[in-house]
Amino acid sequence: MKKFISQVGIFISITSIVILIMVVTTIAIMKQASFKIDTNKNILILGSCFTEISIDDRIFERSANLSQTGTAYIYSYCKLKKVLEINSHIDTVLVSFQYGELSKSGEDIWIMSSEFMFPKVAFYISLLGKEEFAVYKDKGALFQAILQTPVRNVNAVIKYFRKGNNNYTYKDLRVGSYLRLDRDRLQVEMEIWEKNKDKKRNEEESPLQKRYLQKIANLCNEHNVKLILVNTPVYQSKKYDDNVDKLYEYRNKYLRQADLFDYSNFSLPDSCRGDIAHLNYKGAKIFSEYLQAHFHEDAKACADAKKQFYQYNSKE
Template identity: 25%
Template sequence: MQGNLFTSNFKKNIKFIIKVIIFIICLIPVITFIGIKYSSASTENIINKFNEKRFEDFYNLPPNSLDMVFLGSSHSYCTFDPEIFDKNLNINSFQMGMPLQHPDSTYYTLKEVLNYQKPKVVVMEIYWDLLQNDFELNQVKTLFQVLNNNTLKKEYIKEDFPLSEKIKYNTNIFKYQEDYFAYKGNEYNKKIKTKFNVKDKTTKKQIGIEEYRSKGYVYSNYKMLEDEYNKTNQFKNLDGKNFEFSNTQKDFLLKIINLCKENNIKLVFVTAPVANVSMSYIKNYDIIHNKISTFAKENNIPYIDYNLINIEKTLLTNDNFRDDAHLNHSGVEIISNHFINFLKENNIIP
C-alpha cells in the first residue's frame, strides 16, 4: 500500500516538474521579446545620443593628442567648454562627462581614456548627490552603451557589481524596465494631450536650443523655467545634515587619485554651481562642502567649490542657468574663464 502511494506521489511530482519546465521554456521567449522591446527605449533618449556622439568623437581622436580631460556627471559637460580652454591655454582638451556619472564609472571611464591618451591634467567634477550611492545601475548602462572595451566592462561587472545588480544587468526585462516605462509614459502623455487638445498650463516650453557641439560639450542657451524657481525646484528639502559620503565611492575616488599618480597626471576636483535660487533652499551646505573639502585636503588634491565662490563673488545670476542645477552657455563662459585663472594661479597649467 505504501509502495503504491509512493509511486503515485512520485508520478505527481514528475508531472509537476515537467509542467514547470514547459512553463519556463514558454516563458523564456516572452521575457526575451519584452527585454528587446524595453532595451529599444533607451536608444530614444536624446541625452544618450549626445553621449554616443561624445564617445564617437573621442575614439576618433589621434592617439596621445589630449592635454586635459574633464570627467564627471552632467554638471561637467554643462560647465566646462573645451573650446574655451583650448583657445585660452593653447592646449587640446576634451569633455568626457556623462549623465549621472558616479566615481565608480568615472574610474572606468578614466581607465579607458588612458588606453588612448596621456593627458597632463584631469579635471573631475564632484557632485555631492552622486557620492551617496554605493551603486547605481543606470549610470553604468549609460557608460556601457558607448564603451568600446568589453574587457573593461567584464572587469567592472566582476569586480564592482553587487550580485543583485549582476542579475539585473544580465536580464534585459529588468535592465531596461525603467527606461521603457519612462519613455512610453512620455509618449502616451503626448498622444493624450494631442488627441484631446490639452494644453499644459503649468509648465512653459523652454525657448532656445540644446545640442551636442564639439569635443564632448553640450551647448545650451535655455533659461531656467519659472516653475523651477519654486514649485519644482529639486533642492527645496535638501539638508546637508543628511549627506552621507559613501565609503564605496570614497574608495573609487582613491582609485582615481592613485591612477592619476601612476600616470603622472595632475588631478583637480571641482564642484559645479547650482542655480542661485537653488542654493537659497539648501540648508547646512557647509556640512557637504566640508566633508568633500576635507577628503580632498587629506589626499592633496586641489579643490574648488563654485557654489561657495558664487556666494562670495556673485559670479552668476539665475539667468546663467538652463535649469535649477545646470549652467547655460552664458554661465559656462563665466565659470570656464574663472577656472582657467584658477589653473594658472595654482600652477596646474602654466
C-alpha cells in the first residue's frame, strides 16, 4: 500500500512538473509575438463583438481591428498597452461603446464566469499583469484557466515553430480581428424582443468595466492618442435601443476627454443585419466603406462642433 501511494505521489509530481513546464513554455512563446502594426494603419479598433463584426479593416484601410467577441475592457486595455508600447504612429483608438458593456451582468459573464474566463485568460495570459490577475474572484477557476493555456494555444505554438520568431505576430494569437458574420436572425430577434420587452430592468453598472474603460482613456491621454467611443449600428435604434441617452450621460460624466461617435441610427437594409444589434458581413461592408470615405469628415464635424460627439442622422 505504501508503495502504491508512493508511486501515485511520484506520478502526480511528475505530471504537475510537466504541466508547469508546458504552461511556462507556452506563455514564453506567446510573448514572442510581435504587436507591430503596419505604419499605414494609424487607427486601432478595440472592443467586443460590436466592433468585431461591424468594421472590416481590409476596407477601412487606415485601421487595424483587434476586437473580439466577449472581450471586456480589461482585455482591451491590455492589448492597447502592448500596442502603444511599440507603435508610435497609432494616433486614434476606436473602442466599442454599448451600454450593455457597462453593466454588472456583463462583468459577471465576460470576466467572472468560467465560460469566458477560461478561454480569455488562456488567450491573453501573456498580456495580463498582476493587477489583472487580482480582479478574478474565483482563484480556483483562474488556476484552471491558466492550466488550460497550452491546450487552448496549440495552434499559436505550432505557428511559432512554422514561421519562426521573426515572422510571429499578434495575428497568430487569438486576441482579436475582424470577424465575417454570416447570420440572418433579425426577425427571430425581433420576436424575442417583443416577448421580453416588459421584463426589462435597470442594470447596475460594472465597477470593473468602468475602471478599465477609464484606464484605456488615461493610457490614450498619456500617449497623446485620440480616444473615440463608437456606438455601432442598431436596427431601428429608437425602438430597440433605449440606452443611447445613457451613453451620452456616461461619456459626459466620466469620459469627457473622449469623443463619442454614435452610429446607432446608421441606415442599412434589413438584409445587412445579423440581428437587432449586430451587422452581418453585408452590413459590415457598407458600414466599413462609409468609414473609409467619411471617417475624417465625421471627426472634423465633431471637432468643429466642439461638442466631442458625432451623431449619424438617418431616416430609417
